[in-house]
Amino acid sequence: MLRVSLRTARWAHAKVTDADIAAFKEILGEKNVLTEDLDKYSKDWLGKYEGECPAVVKPEDAEMTSKIMKYCNEKNIAVVPQAGNTGLVGGSVPTGGEIVLSVEKMNTITSIDGISRVVESGAGVVLQSLEDALLPHNLTVPLDLAAKGSCCIGGNVATNAGGIRFLRYGSLHQSVLGLRVVTATGDILDLRNKLPKDNTGYDLKQLFIGSEGTLGIITDVVLQVPSEMKSSNVALLGCETFDGVLRTMQHARSELGEIISALEFADARSVEMSLSHTGNDHPFADGERPKYYLLIETLGSNEDHDMEKLGNFLDDVLSKDVVTGTIAQDGTQTKNLWAVRENITVSFKDFGKHNLKYDVSLPTSDFYKCVEDTQARLDQEVGKGECDVVGFGHIGDGNLHLNVISNNPNVSPSMEPWLYEWLTERGGSVSAEHGIGLMKREALKYSKPQNAIDYMKQLKKVFDPNNILNPFKVI
Amino acid sequence: MLRRTLPSSMRAVVGVKHAVDYTIKVQVKGGQVVKDVRHSMNPFDEIAMEAAVQLKEKGIVSEVVAVTIGNAKAVECVRVAMSLGADRSVHVVGDQTAIDNLETLQVAKIFAKLHEELQGDIYLMGKQAIDDDQCHTPQMLAGLLNIPQGTFAAGLTVADDKSSVTVQREVDDGHQTVNVSLPAVVSCDLRLNTPRFPNIRNIMKAKKMPVNTMKIEDLGIDLTPRTATLEISAPEARKGGGKVADVDELINKLKNEAKAI
Numbered sequence: 001m002l003r004v005s006l007r008t009a010r011w012a013h014a015k016v017t018d019a020d021i022a023a024f025k026e027i028l029g030e031k032n033v034l035t036e037d038l039d040k041y042s043k044d045w046l047g048k049y050e051g052e053c054p055a056v057v058k059p060e061d062a063e064m065t066s067k068i069m070k071y072c073n074e075k076n077i078a079v080v081p082q083a084g085n086t087g088l089v090g091g092s093v094p095t096g097g098e099i100v101l102s103v104e105k106m107n108t109i110t111s112i113d114g115i116s117r118v119v120e121s122g123a124g125v126v127l128q129s130l131e132d133a134l135l136p137h138n139l140t141v142p143l144d145l146a147a148k149g150s151c152c153i154g155g156n157v158a159t160n161a162g163g164i165r166f167l168r169y170g171s172l173h174q175s176v177l178g179l180r181v182v183t184a185t186g187d188i189l190d191l192r193n194k195l196p197k198d199n200t201g202y203d204l205k206q207l208f209i210g211s212e213g214t215l216g217i218i219t220d221v222v223l224q225v226p227s228e229m230k231s232s233n234v235a236l237l238g239c240e241t242f243d244g245v246l247r248t249m250q251h252a253r254s255e256l257g258e259i260i261s262a263l264e265f266a267d268a269r270s271v272e273m274s275l276s277h278t279g280n281d282h283p284f285a286d287g288e289r290p291k292y293y294l295l296i297e298t299l300g301s302n303e304d305h306d307m308e309k310l311g312n313f314l315d316d317v318l319s320k321d322v323v324t325g326t327i328a329q330d331g332t333q334t335k336n337l338w339a340v341r342e343n344i345t346v347s348f349k350d351f352g353k354h355n356l357k358y359d360v361s362l363p364t365s366d367f368y369k370c371v372e373d374t375q376a377r378l379d380q381e382v383g384k385g386e387c388d389v390v391g392f393g394h395i396g397d398g399n400l401h402l403n404v405i406s407n408n409p410n411v412s413p414s415m416e417p418w419l420y421e422w423l424t425e426r427g428g429s430v431s432a433e434h435g436i437g438l439m440k441r442e443a444l445k446y447s448k449p450q451n452a453i454d455y456m457k458q459l460k461k462v463f464d465p466n467n468i469l470n471p472f473k474v475i
Numbered sequence: 476m477l478r479r480t481l482p483s484s485m486r487a488v489v490g491v492k493h494a495v496d497y498t499i500k501v502q503v504k505g506g507q508v509v510k511d512v513r514h515s516m517n518p519f520d521e522i523a524m525e526a527a528v529q530l531k532e533k534g535i536v537s538e539v540v541a542v543t544i545g546n547a548k549a550v551e552c553v554r555v556a557m558s559l560g561a562d563r564s565v566h567v568v569g570d571q572t573a574i575d576n577l578e579t580l581q582v583a584k585i586f587a588k589l590h591e592e593l594q595g596d597i598y599l600m601g602k603q604a605i606d607d608d609q610c611h612t613p614q615m616l617a618g619l620l621n622i623p624q625g626t627f628a629a630g631l632t633v634a635d636d637k638s639s640v641t642v643q644r645e646v647d648d649g650h651q652t653v654n655v656s657l658p659a660v661v662s663c664d665l666r667l668n669t670p671r672f673p674n675i676r677n678i679m680k681a682k683k684m685p686v687n688t689m690k691i692e693d694l695g696i697d698l699t700p701r702t703a704t705l706e707i708s709a710p711e712a713r714k715g716g717g718k719v720a721d722v723d724e725l726i727n728k729l730k731n732e733a734k735a736i
Contacts, residue, residue, distance in 0.1 A: 284674070285671040285673075311679065324674065327673070327678055329555045329672075329673060330521070334498070335498065337672075
């Protein structure tokens with residue numbers, strides 16, 4: 001647990017006083033202001049970041065949010081916007097002294113239009129709840145991630161969350177039709193458009209999507225949502241070579257075409273760790289333990305058509321690069337196959353005290369080379385056998401989750417900036433989907449040119465002239 | 476019921492039902508259950524299949540026959556059974572109305588009729604189907620065939636001479652072990668085994684294997700329902716909980732709102 005307290009000389013914000021707390025209570029009502037038992041808000045999900053937090057405020061709508069921000073802007077009080085607090089880069093907890101503005105009370109689903117397939121909801125609606133509410137309309141959410149049961153749609157939008165269905169439904173930049181945002185000065189920017197086509201001026205909402213709470217606080221989200229597909233299939237395939245994985249993926253894309261919804265990769269060690277952690281049986285009952293795994297999911301409207309496509313695809317690849325595999329036969333097996341992929345991350349602590357996580361984007365052909373080169377480097381720099389380097393991730397999006405597991409606490413200097421330079425050389429990104437937050441501020445310059453970062457700073461000044469919104473994060 | 480002399484090779488007949496998938500959130504619309512949802516092999520029947528395949532792997536059973544009774548789509552159920560290791564399969568097919576009206580006694584009668592041909596030494600089925608939760612068919616089948624039953628099996632051992640099977644049954648207050656002579660009906664419970672994933676090559680092979688399809692109306696069984704469904708409704712939606720400030724408030728709520736005390 002790294003307790004980060006940045007209340008150094010450069011802390012330019014006001015200290016929160018009792019008078020401020022009283023003012024918050026006046027604006028929001030007593031029950032919406034907390035000053036005790038704030039662990040849930042001041043500690044991040046990873047258990048890596050924690051900051052001193054004088055108060056947590058919970059506005060119930062955009063108007064209350066605006067009043068709070070007006071007050072804080074006037075008094076120079078720093079504010080950390082927070083949704084589900086499931087972020088992985090320390091972007092949603094205080095660094096020391098900021099208040100937390102939680103959107104959890106803004107948890108109503110305002111409207112669902114089954115015909116235009118548009119849903120408007122408060123930022124604090126938990127993603128799983130949104131999915132449940134859409135189901136009776138035969139609709140579903142355009143993203144799916146492990147934190148589904150705790151993350152909120154507002155946070156998803158603020159971080160431009162990716163997830164396992166990115167391949168099928170694209171980015172939130174595409175699915176978000178409108179937003180209502182409160183800027184740092186308390187200005188309510190109502191961009192709640194419900195139409196798929198609206199080319200009227202600069203598309204301001206795009207700035208807030210992925211801004212990680214540094215440009216404004218999202219209070220309401222309008223989403224275009226896809227139809228719920230009845231027919232779904234999940235197959236787990238094993239290959240002995242990474243080139244085989246790539247070829248299998250090519251076949252999947254061309255033969256499964258429009259029904260493909262997820263393409264996930266894991267190496268043998270990741271799968272081993274995941275199964276060891278859950279205690280579940282290996283899905284390959286024939287005893288085969290291939291070096292690389294590919295999980296393929298299809299979602300379509302017609303079971304027979306999908307099965308035919310899947311059958312043709314498998315006939316093809318079974319005679320080529322796939323050495324073994326299985327297809328889930330029911331909902332439980334589907335969950336169990338996904339569980340192999342989903343439990344990789346949580347299993348790492350069973351195998352080492354220290355875990356360095358890198359969520360990177362890189363050309364697909366270099367995907368596994370990143371893991372191999374990292375292992376080679378650490379074997380040399382730290383010592384052979386000291387570190388376990390594994391790779392898994394959204395291979396269909398070129399997004400690798402590179403992880404280093406070790407009992408040695410001094411591995412980062414051998415990784416950074418070496419890994420960032422390795423990625424930059426290949427045109428990769430230092431943060432594919434997790435964002436910058438607090439953790440990756442130093443890495444930003446490896447993936448964006450300086451003038452781009454300068455423009456970002458100028459935009460920050462436009463929406464947050466006094467730098468009170470999530471200071472020290474992102475830029 | 477004439478019993479063959481001790482068979483040197485046993486045949487296991489596994490009943491597999493194409494039921495609403497376990498993970499589906501069942502909805503009721505217009506007084507009817509929404510059935511146009513994902514279906515898959517009844518989880519308890521998967522356990523029965525696994526038990527049969529394990530017996531075959533041990534060399535105790537030499538042939539596994541999977542049987543399903545359902546609509547046209549139910550053939551997938553026996554294809555899955557074949558990808559898991561069933562040697563052959565029977566699909567008794569009926570139109571949706573016939574299948575909707577099918578009652579457990581008739582299902583048992585169909586199996587009894589099939590027994591004339593199949594001559595199973597052991598009938599393995601899930602203890603109940605998860606869509607109707609009736610838990611009748613295995614017991615009734617045993618009654619119709621006048622053979623013993625070992626139900627809610629959490630453990631299953633065939634005697635070396637294959638004349639009987641010892642079934643460890645899960646009962647309300649623990650376990651009961653019974654030894655029944657074969658042929659017998661065994662219904663399988665949750666803790667009997669963990670069903671395996673089928674191998675992809677076997678899945679592909681099973682697609683091409685023949686299935687013995689029979690029309691339900693050709694079996695000479697009276698399918699007239701003996702019960703009528705009066706009403707179908709969804710359970711009341713769960714209301715959120717609430718916090719109480721102290722014991723007095725708790726007692727007040729229990730007494731005056733929940734009327735529990």
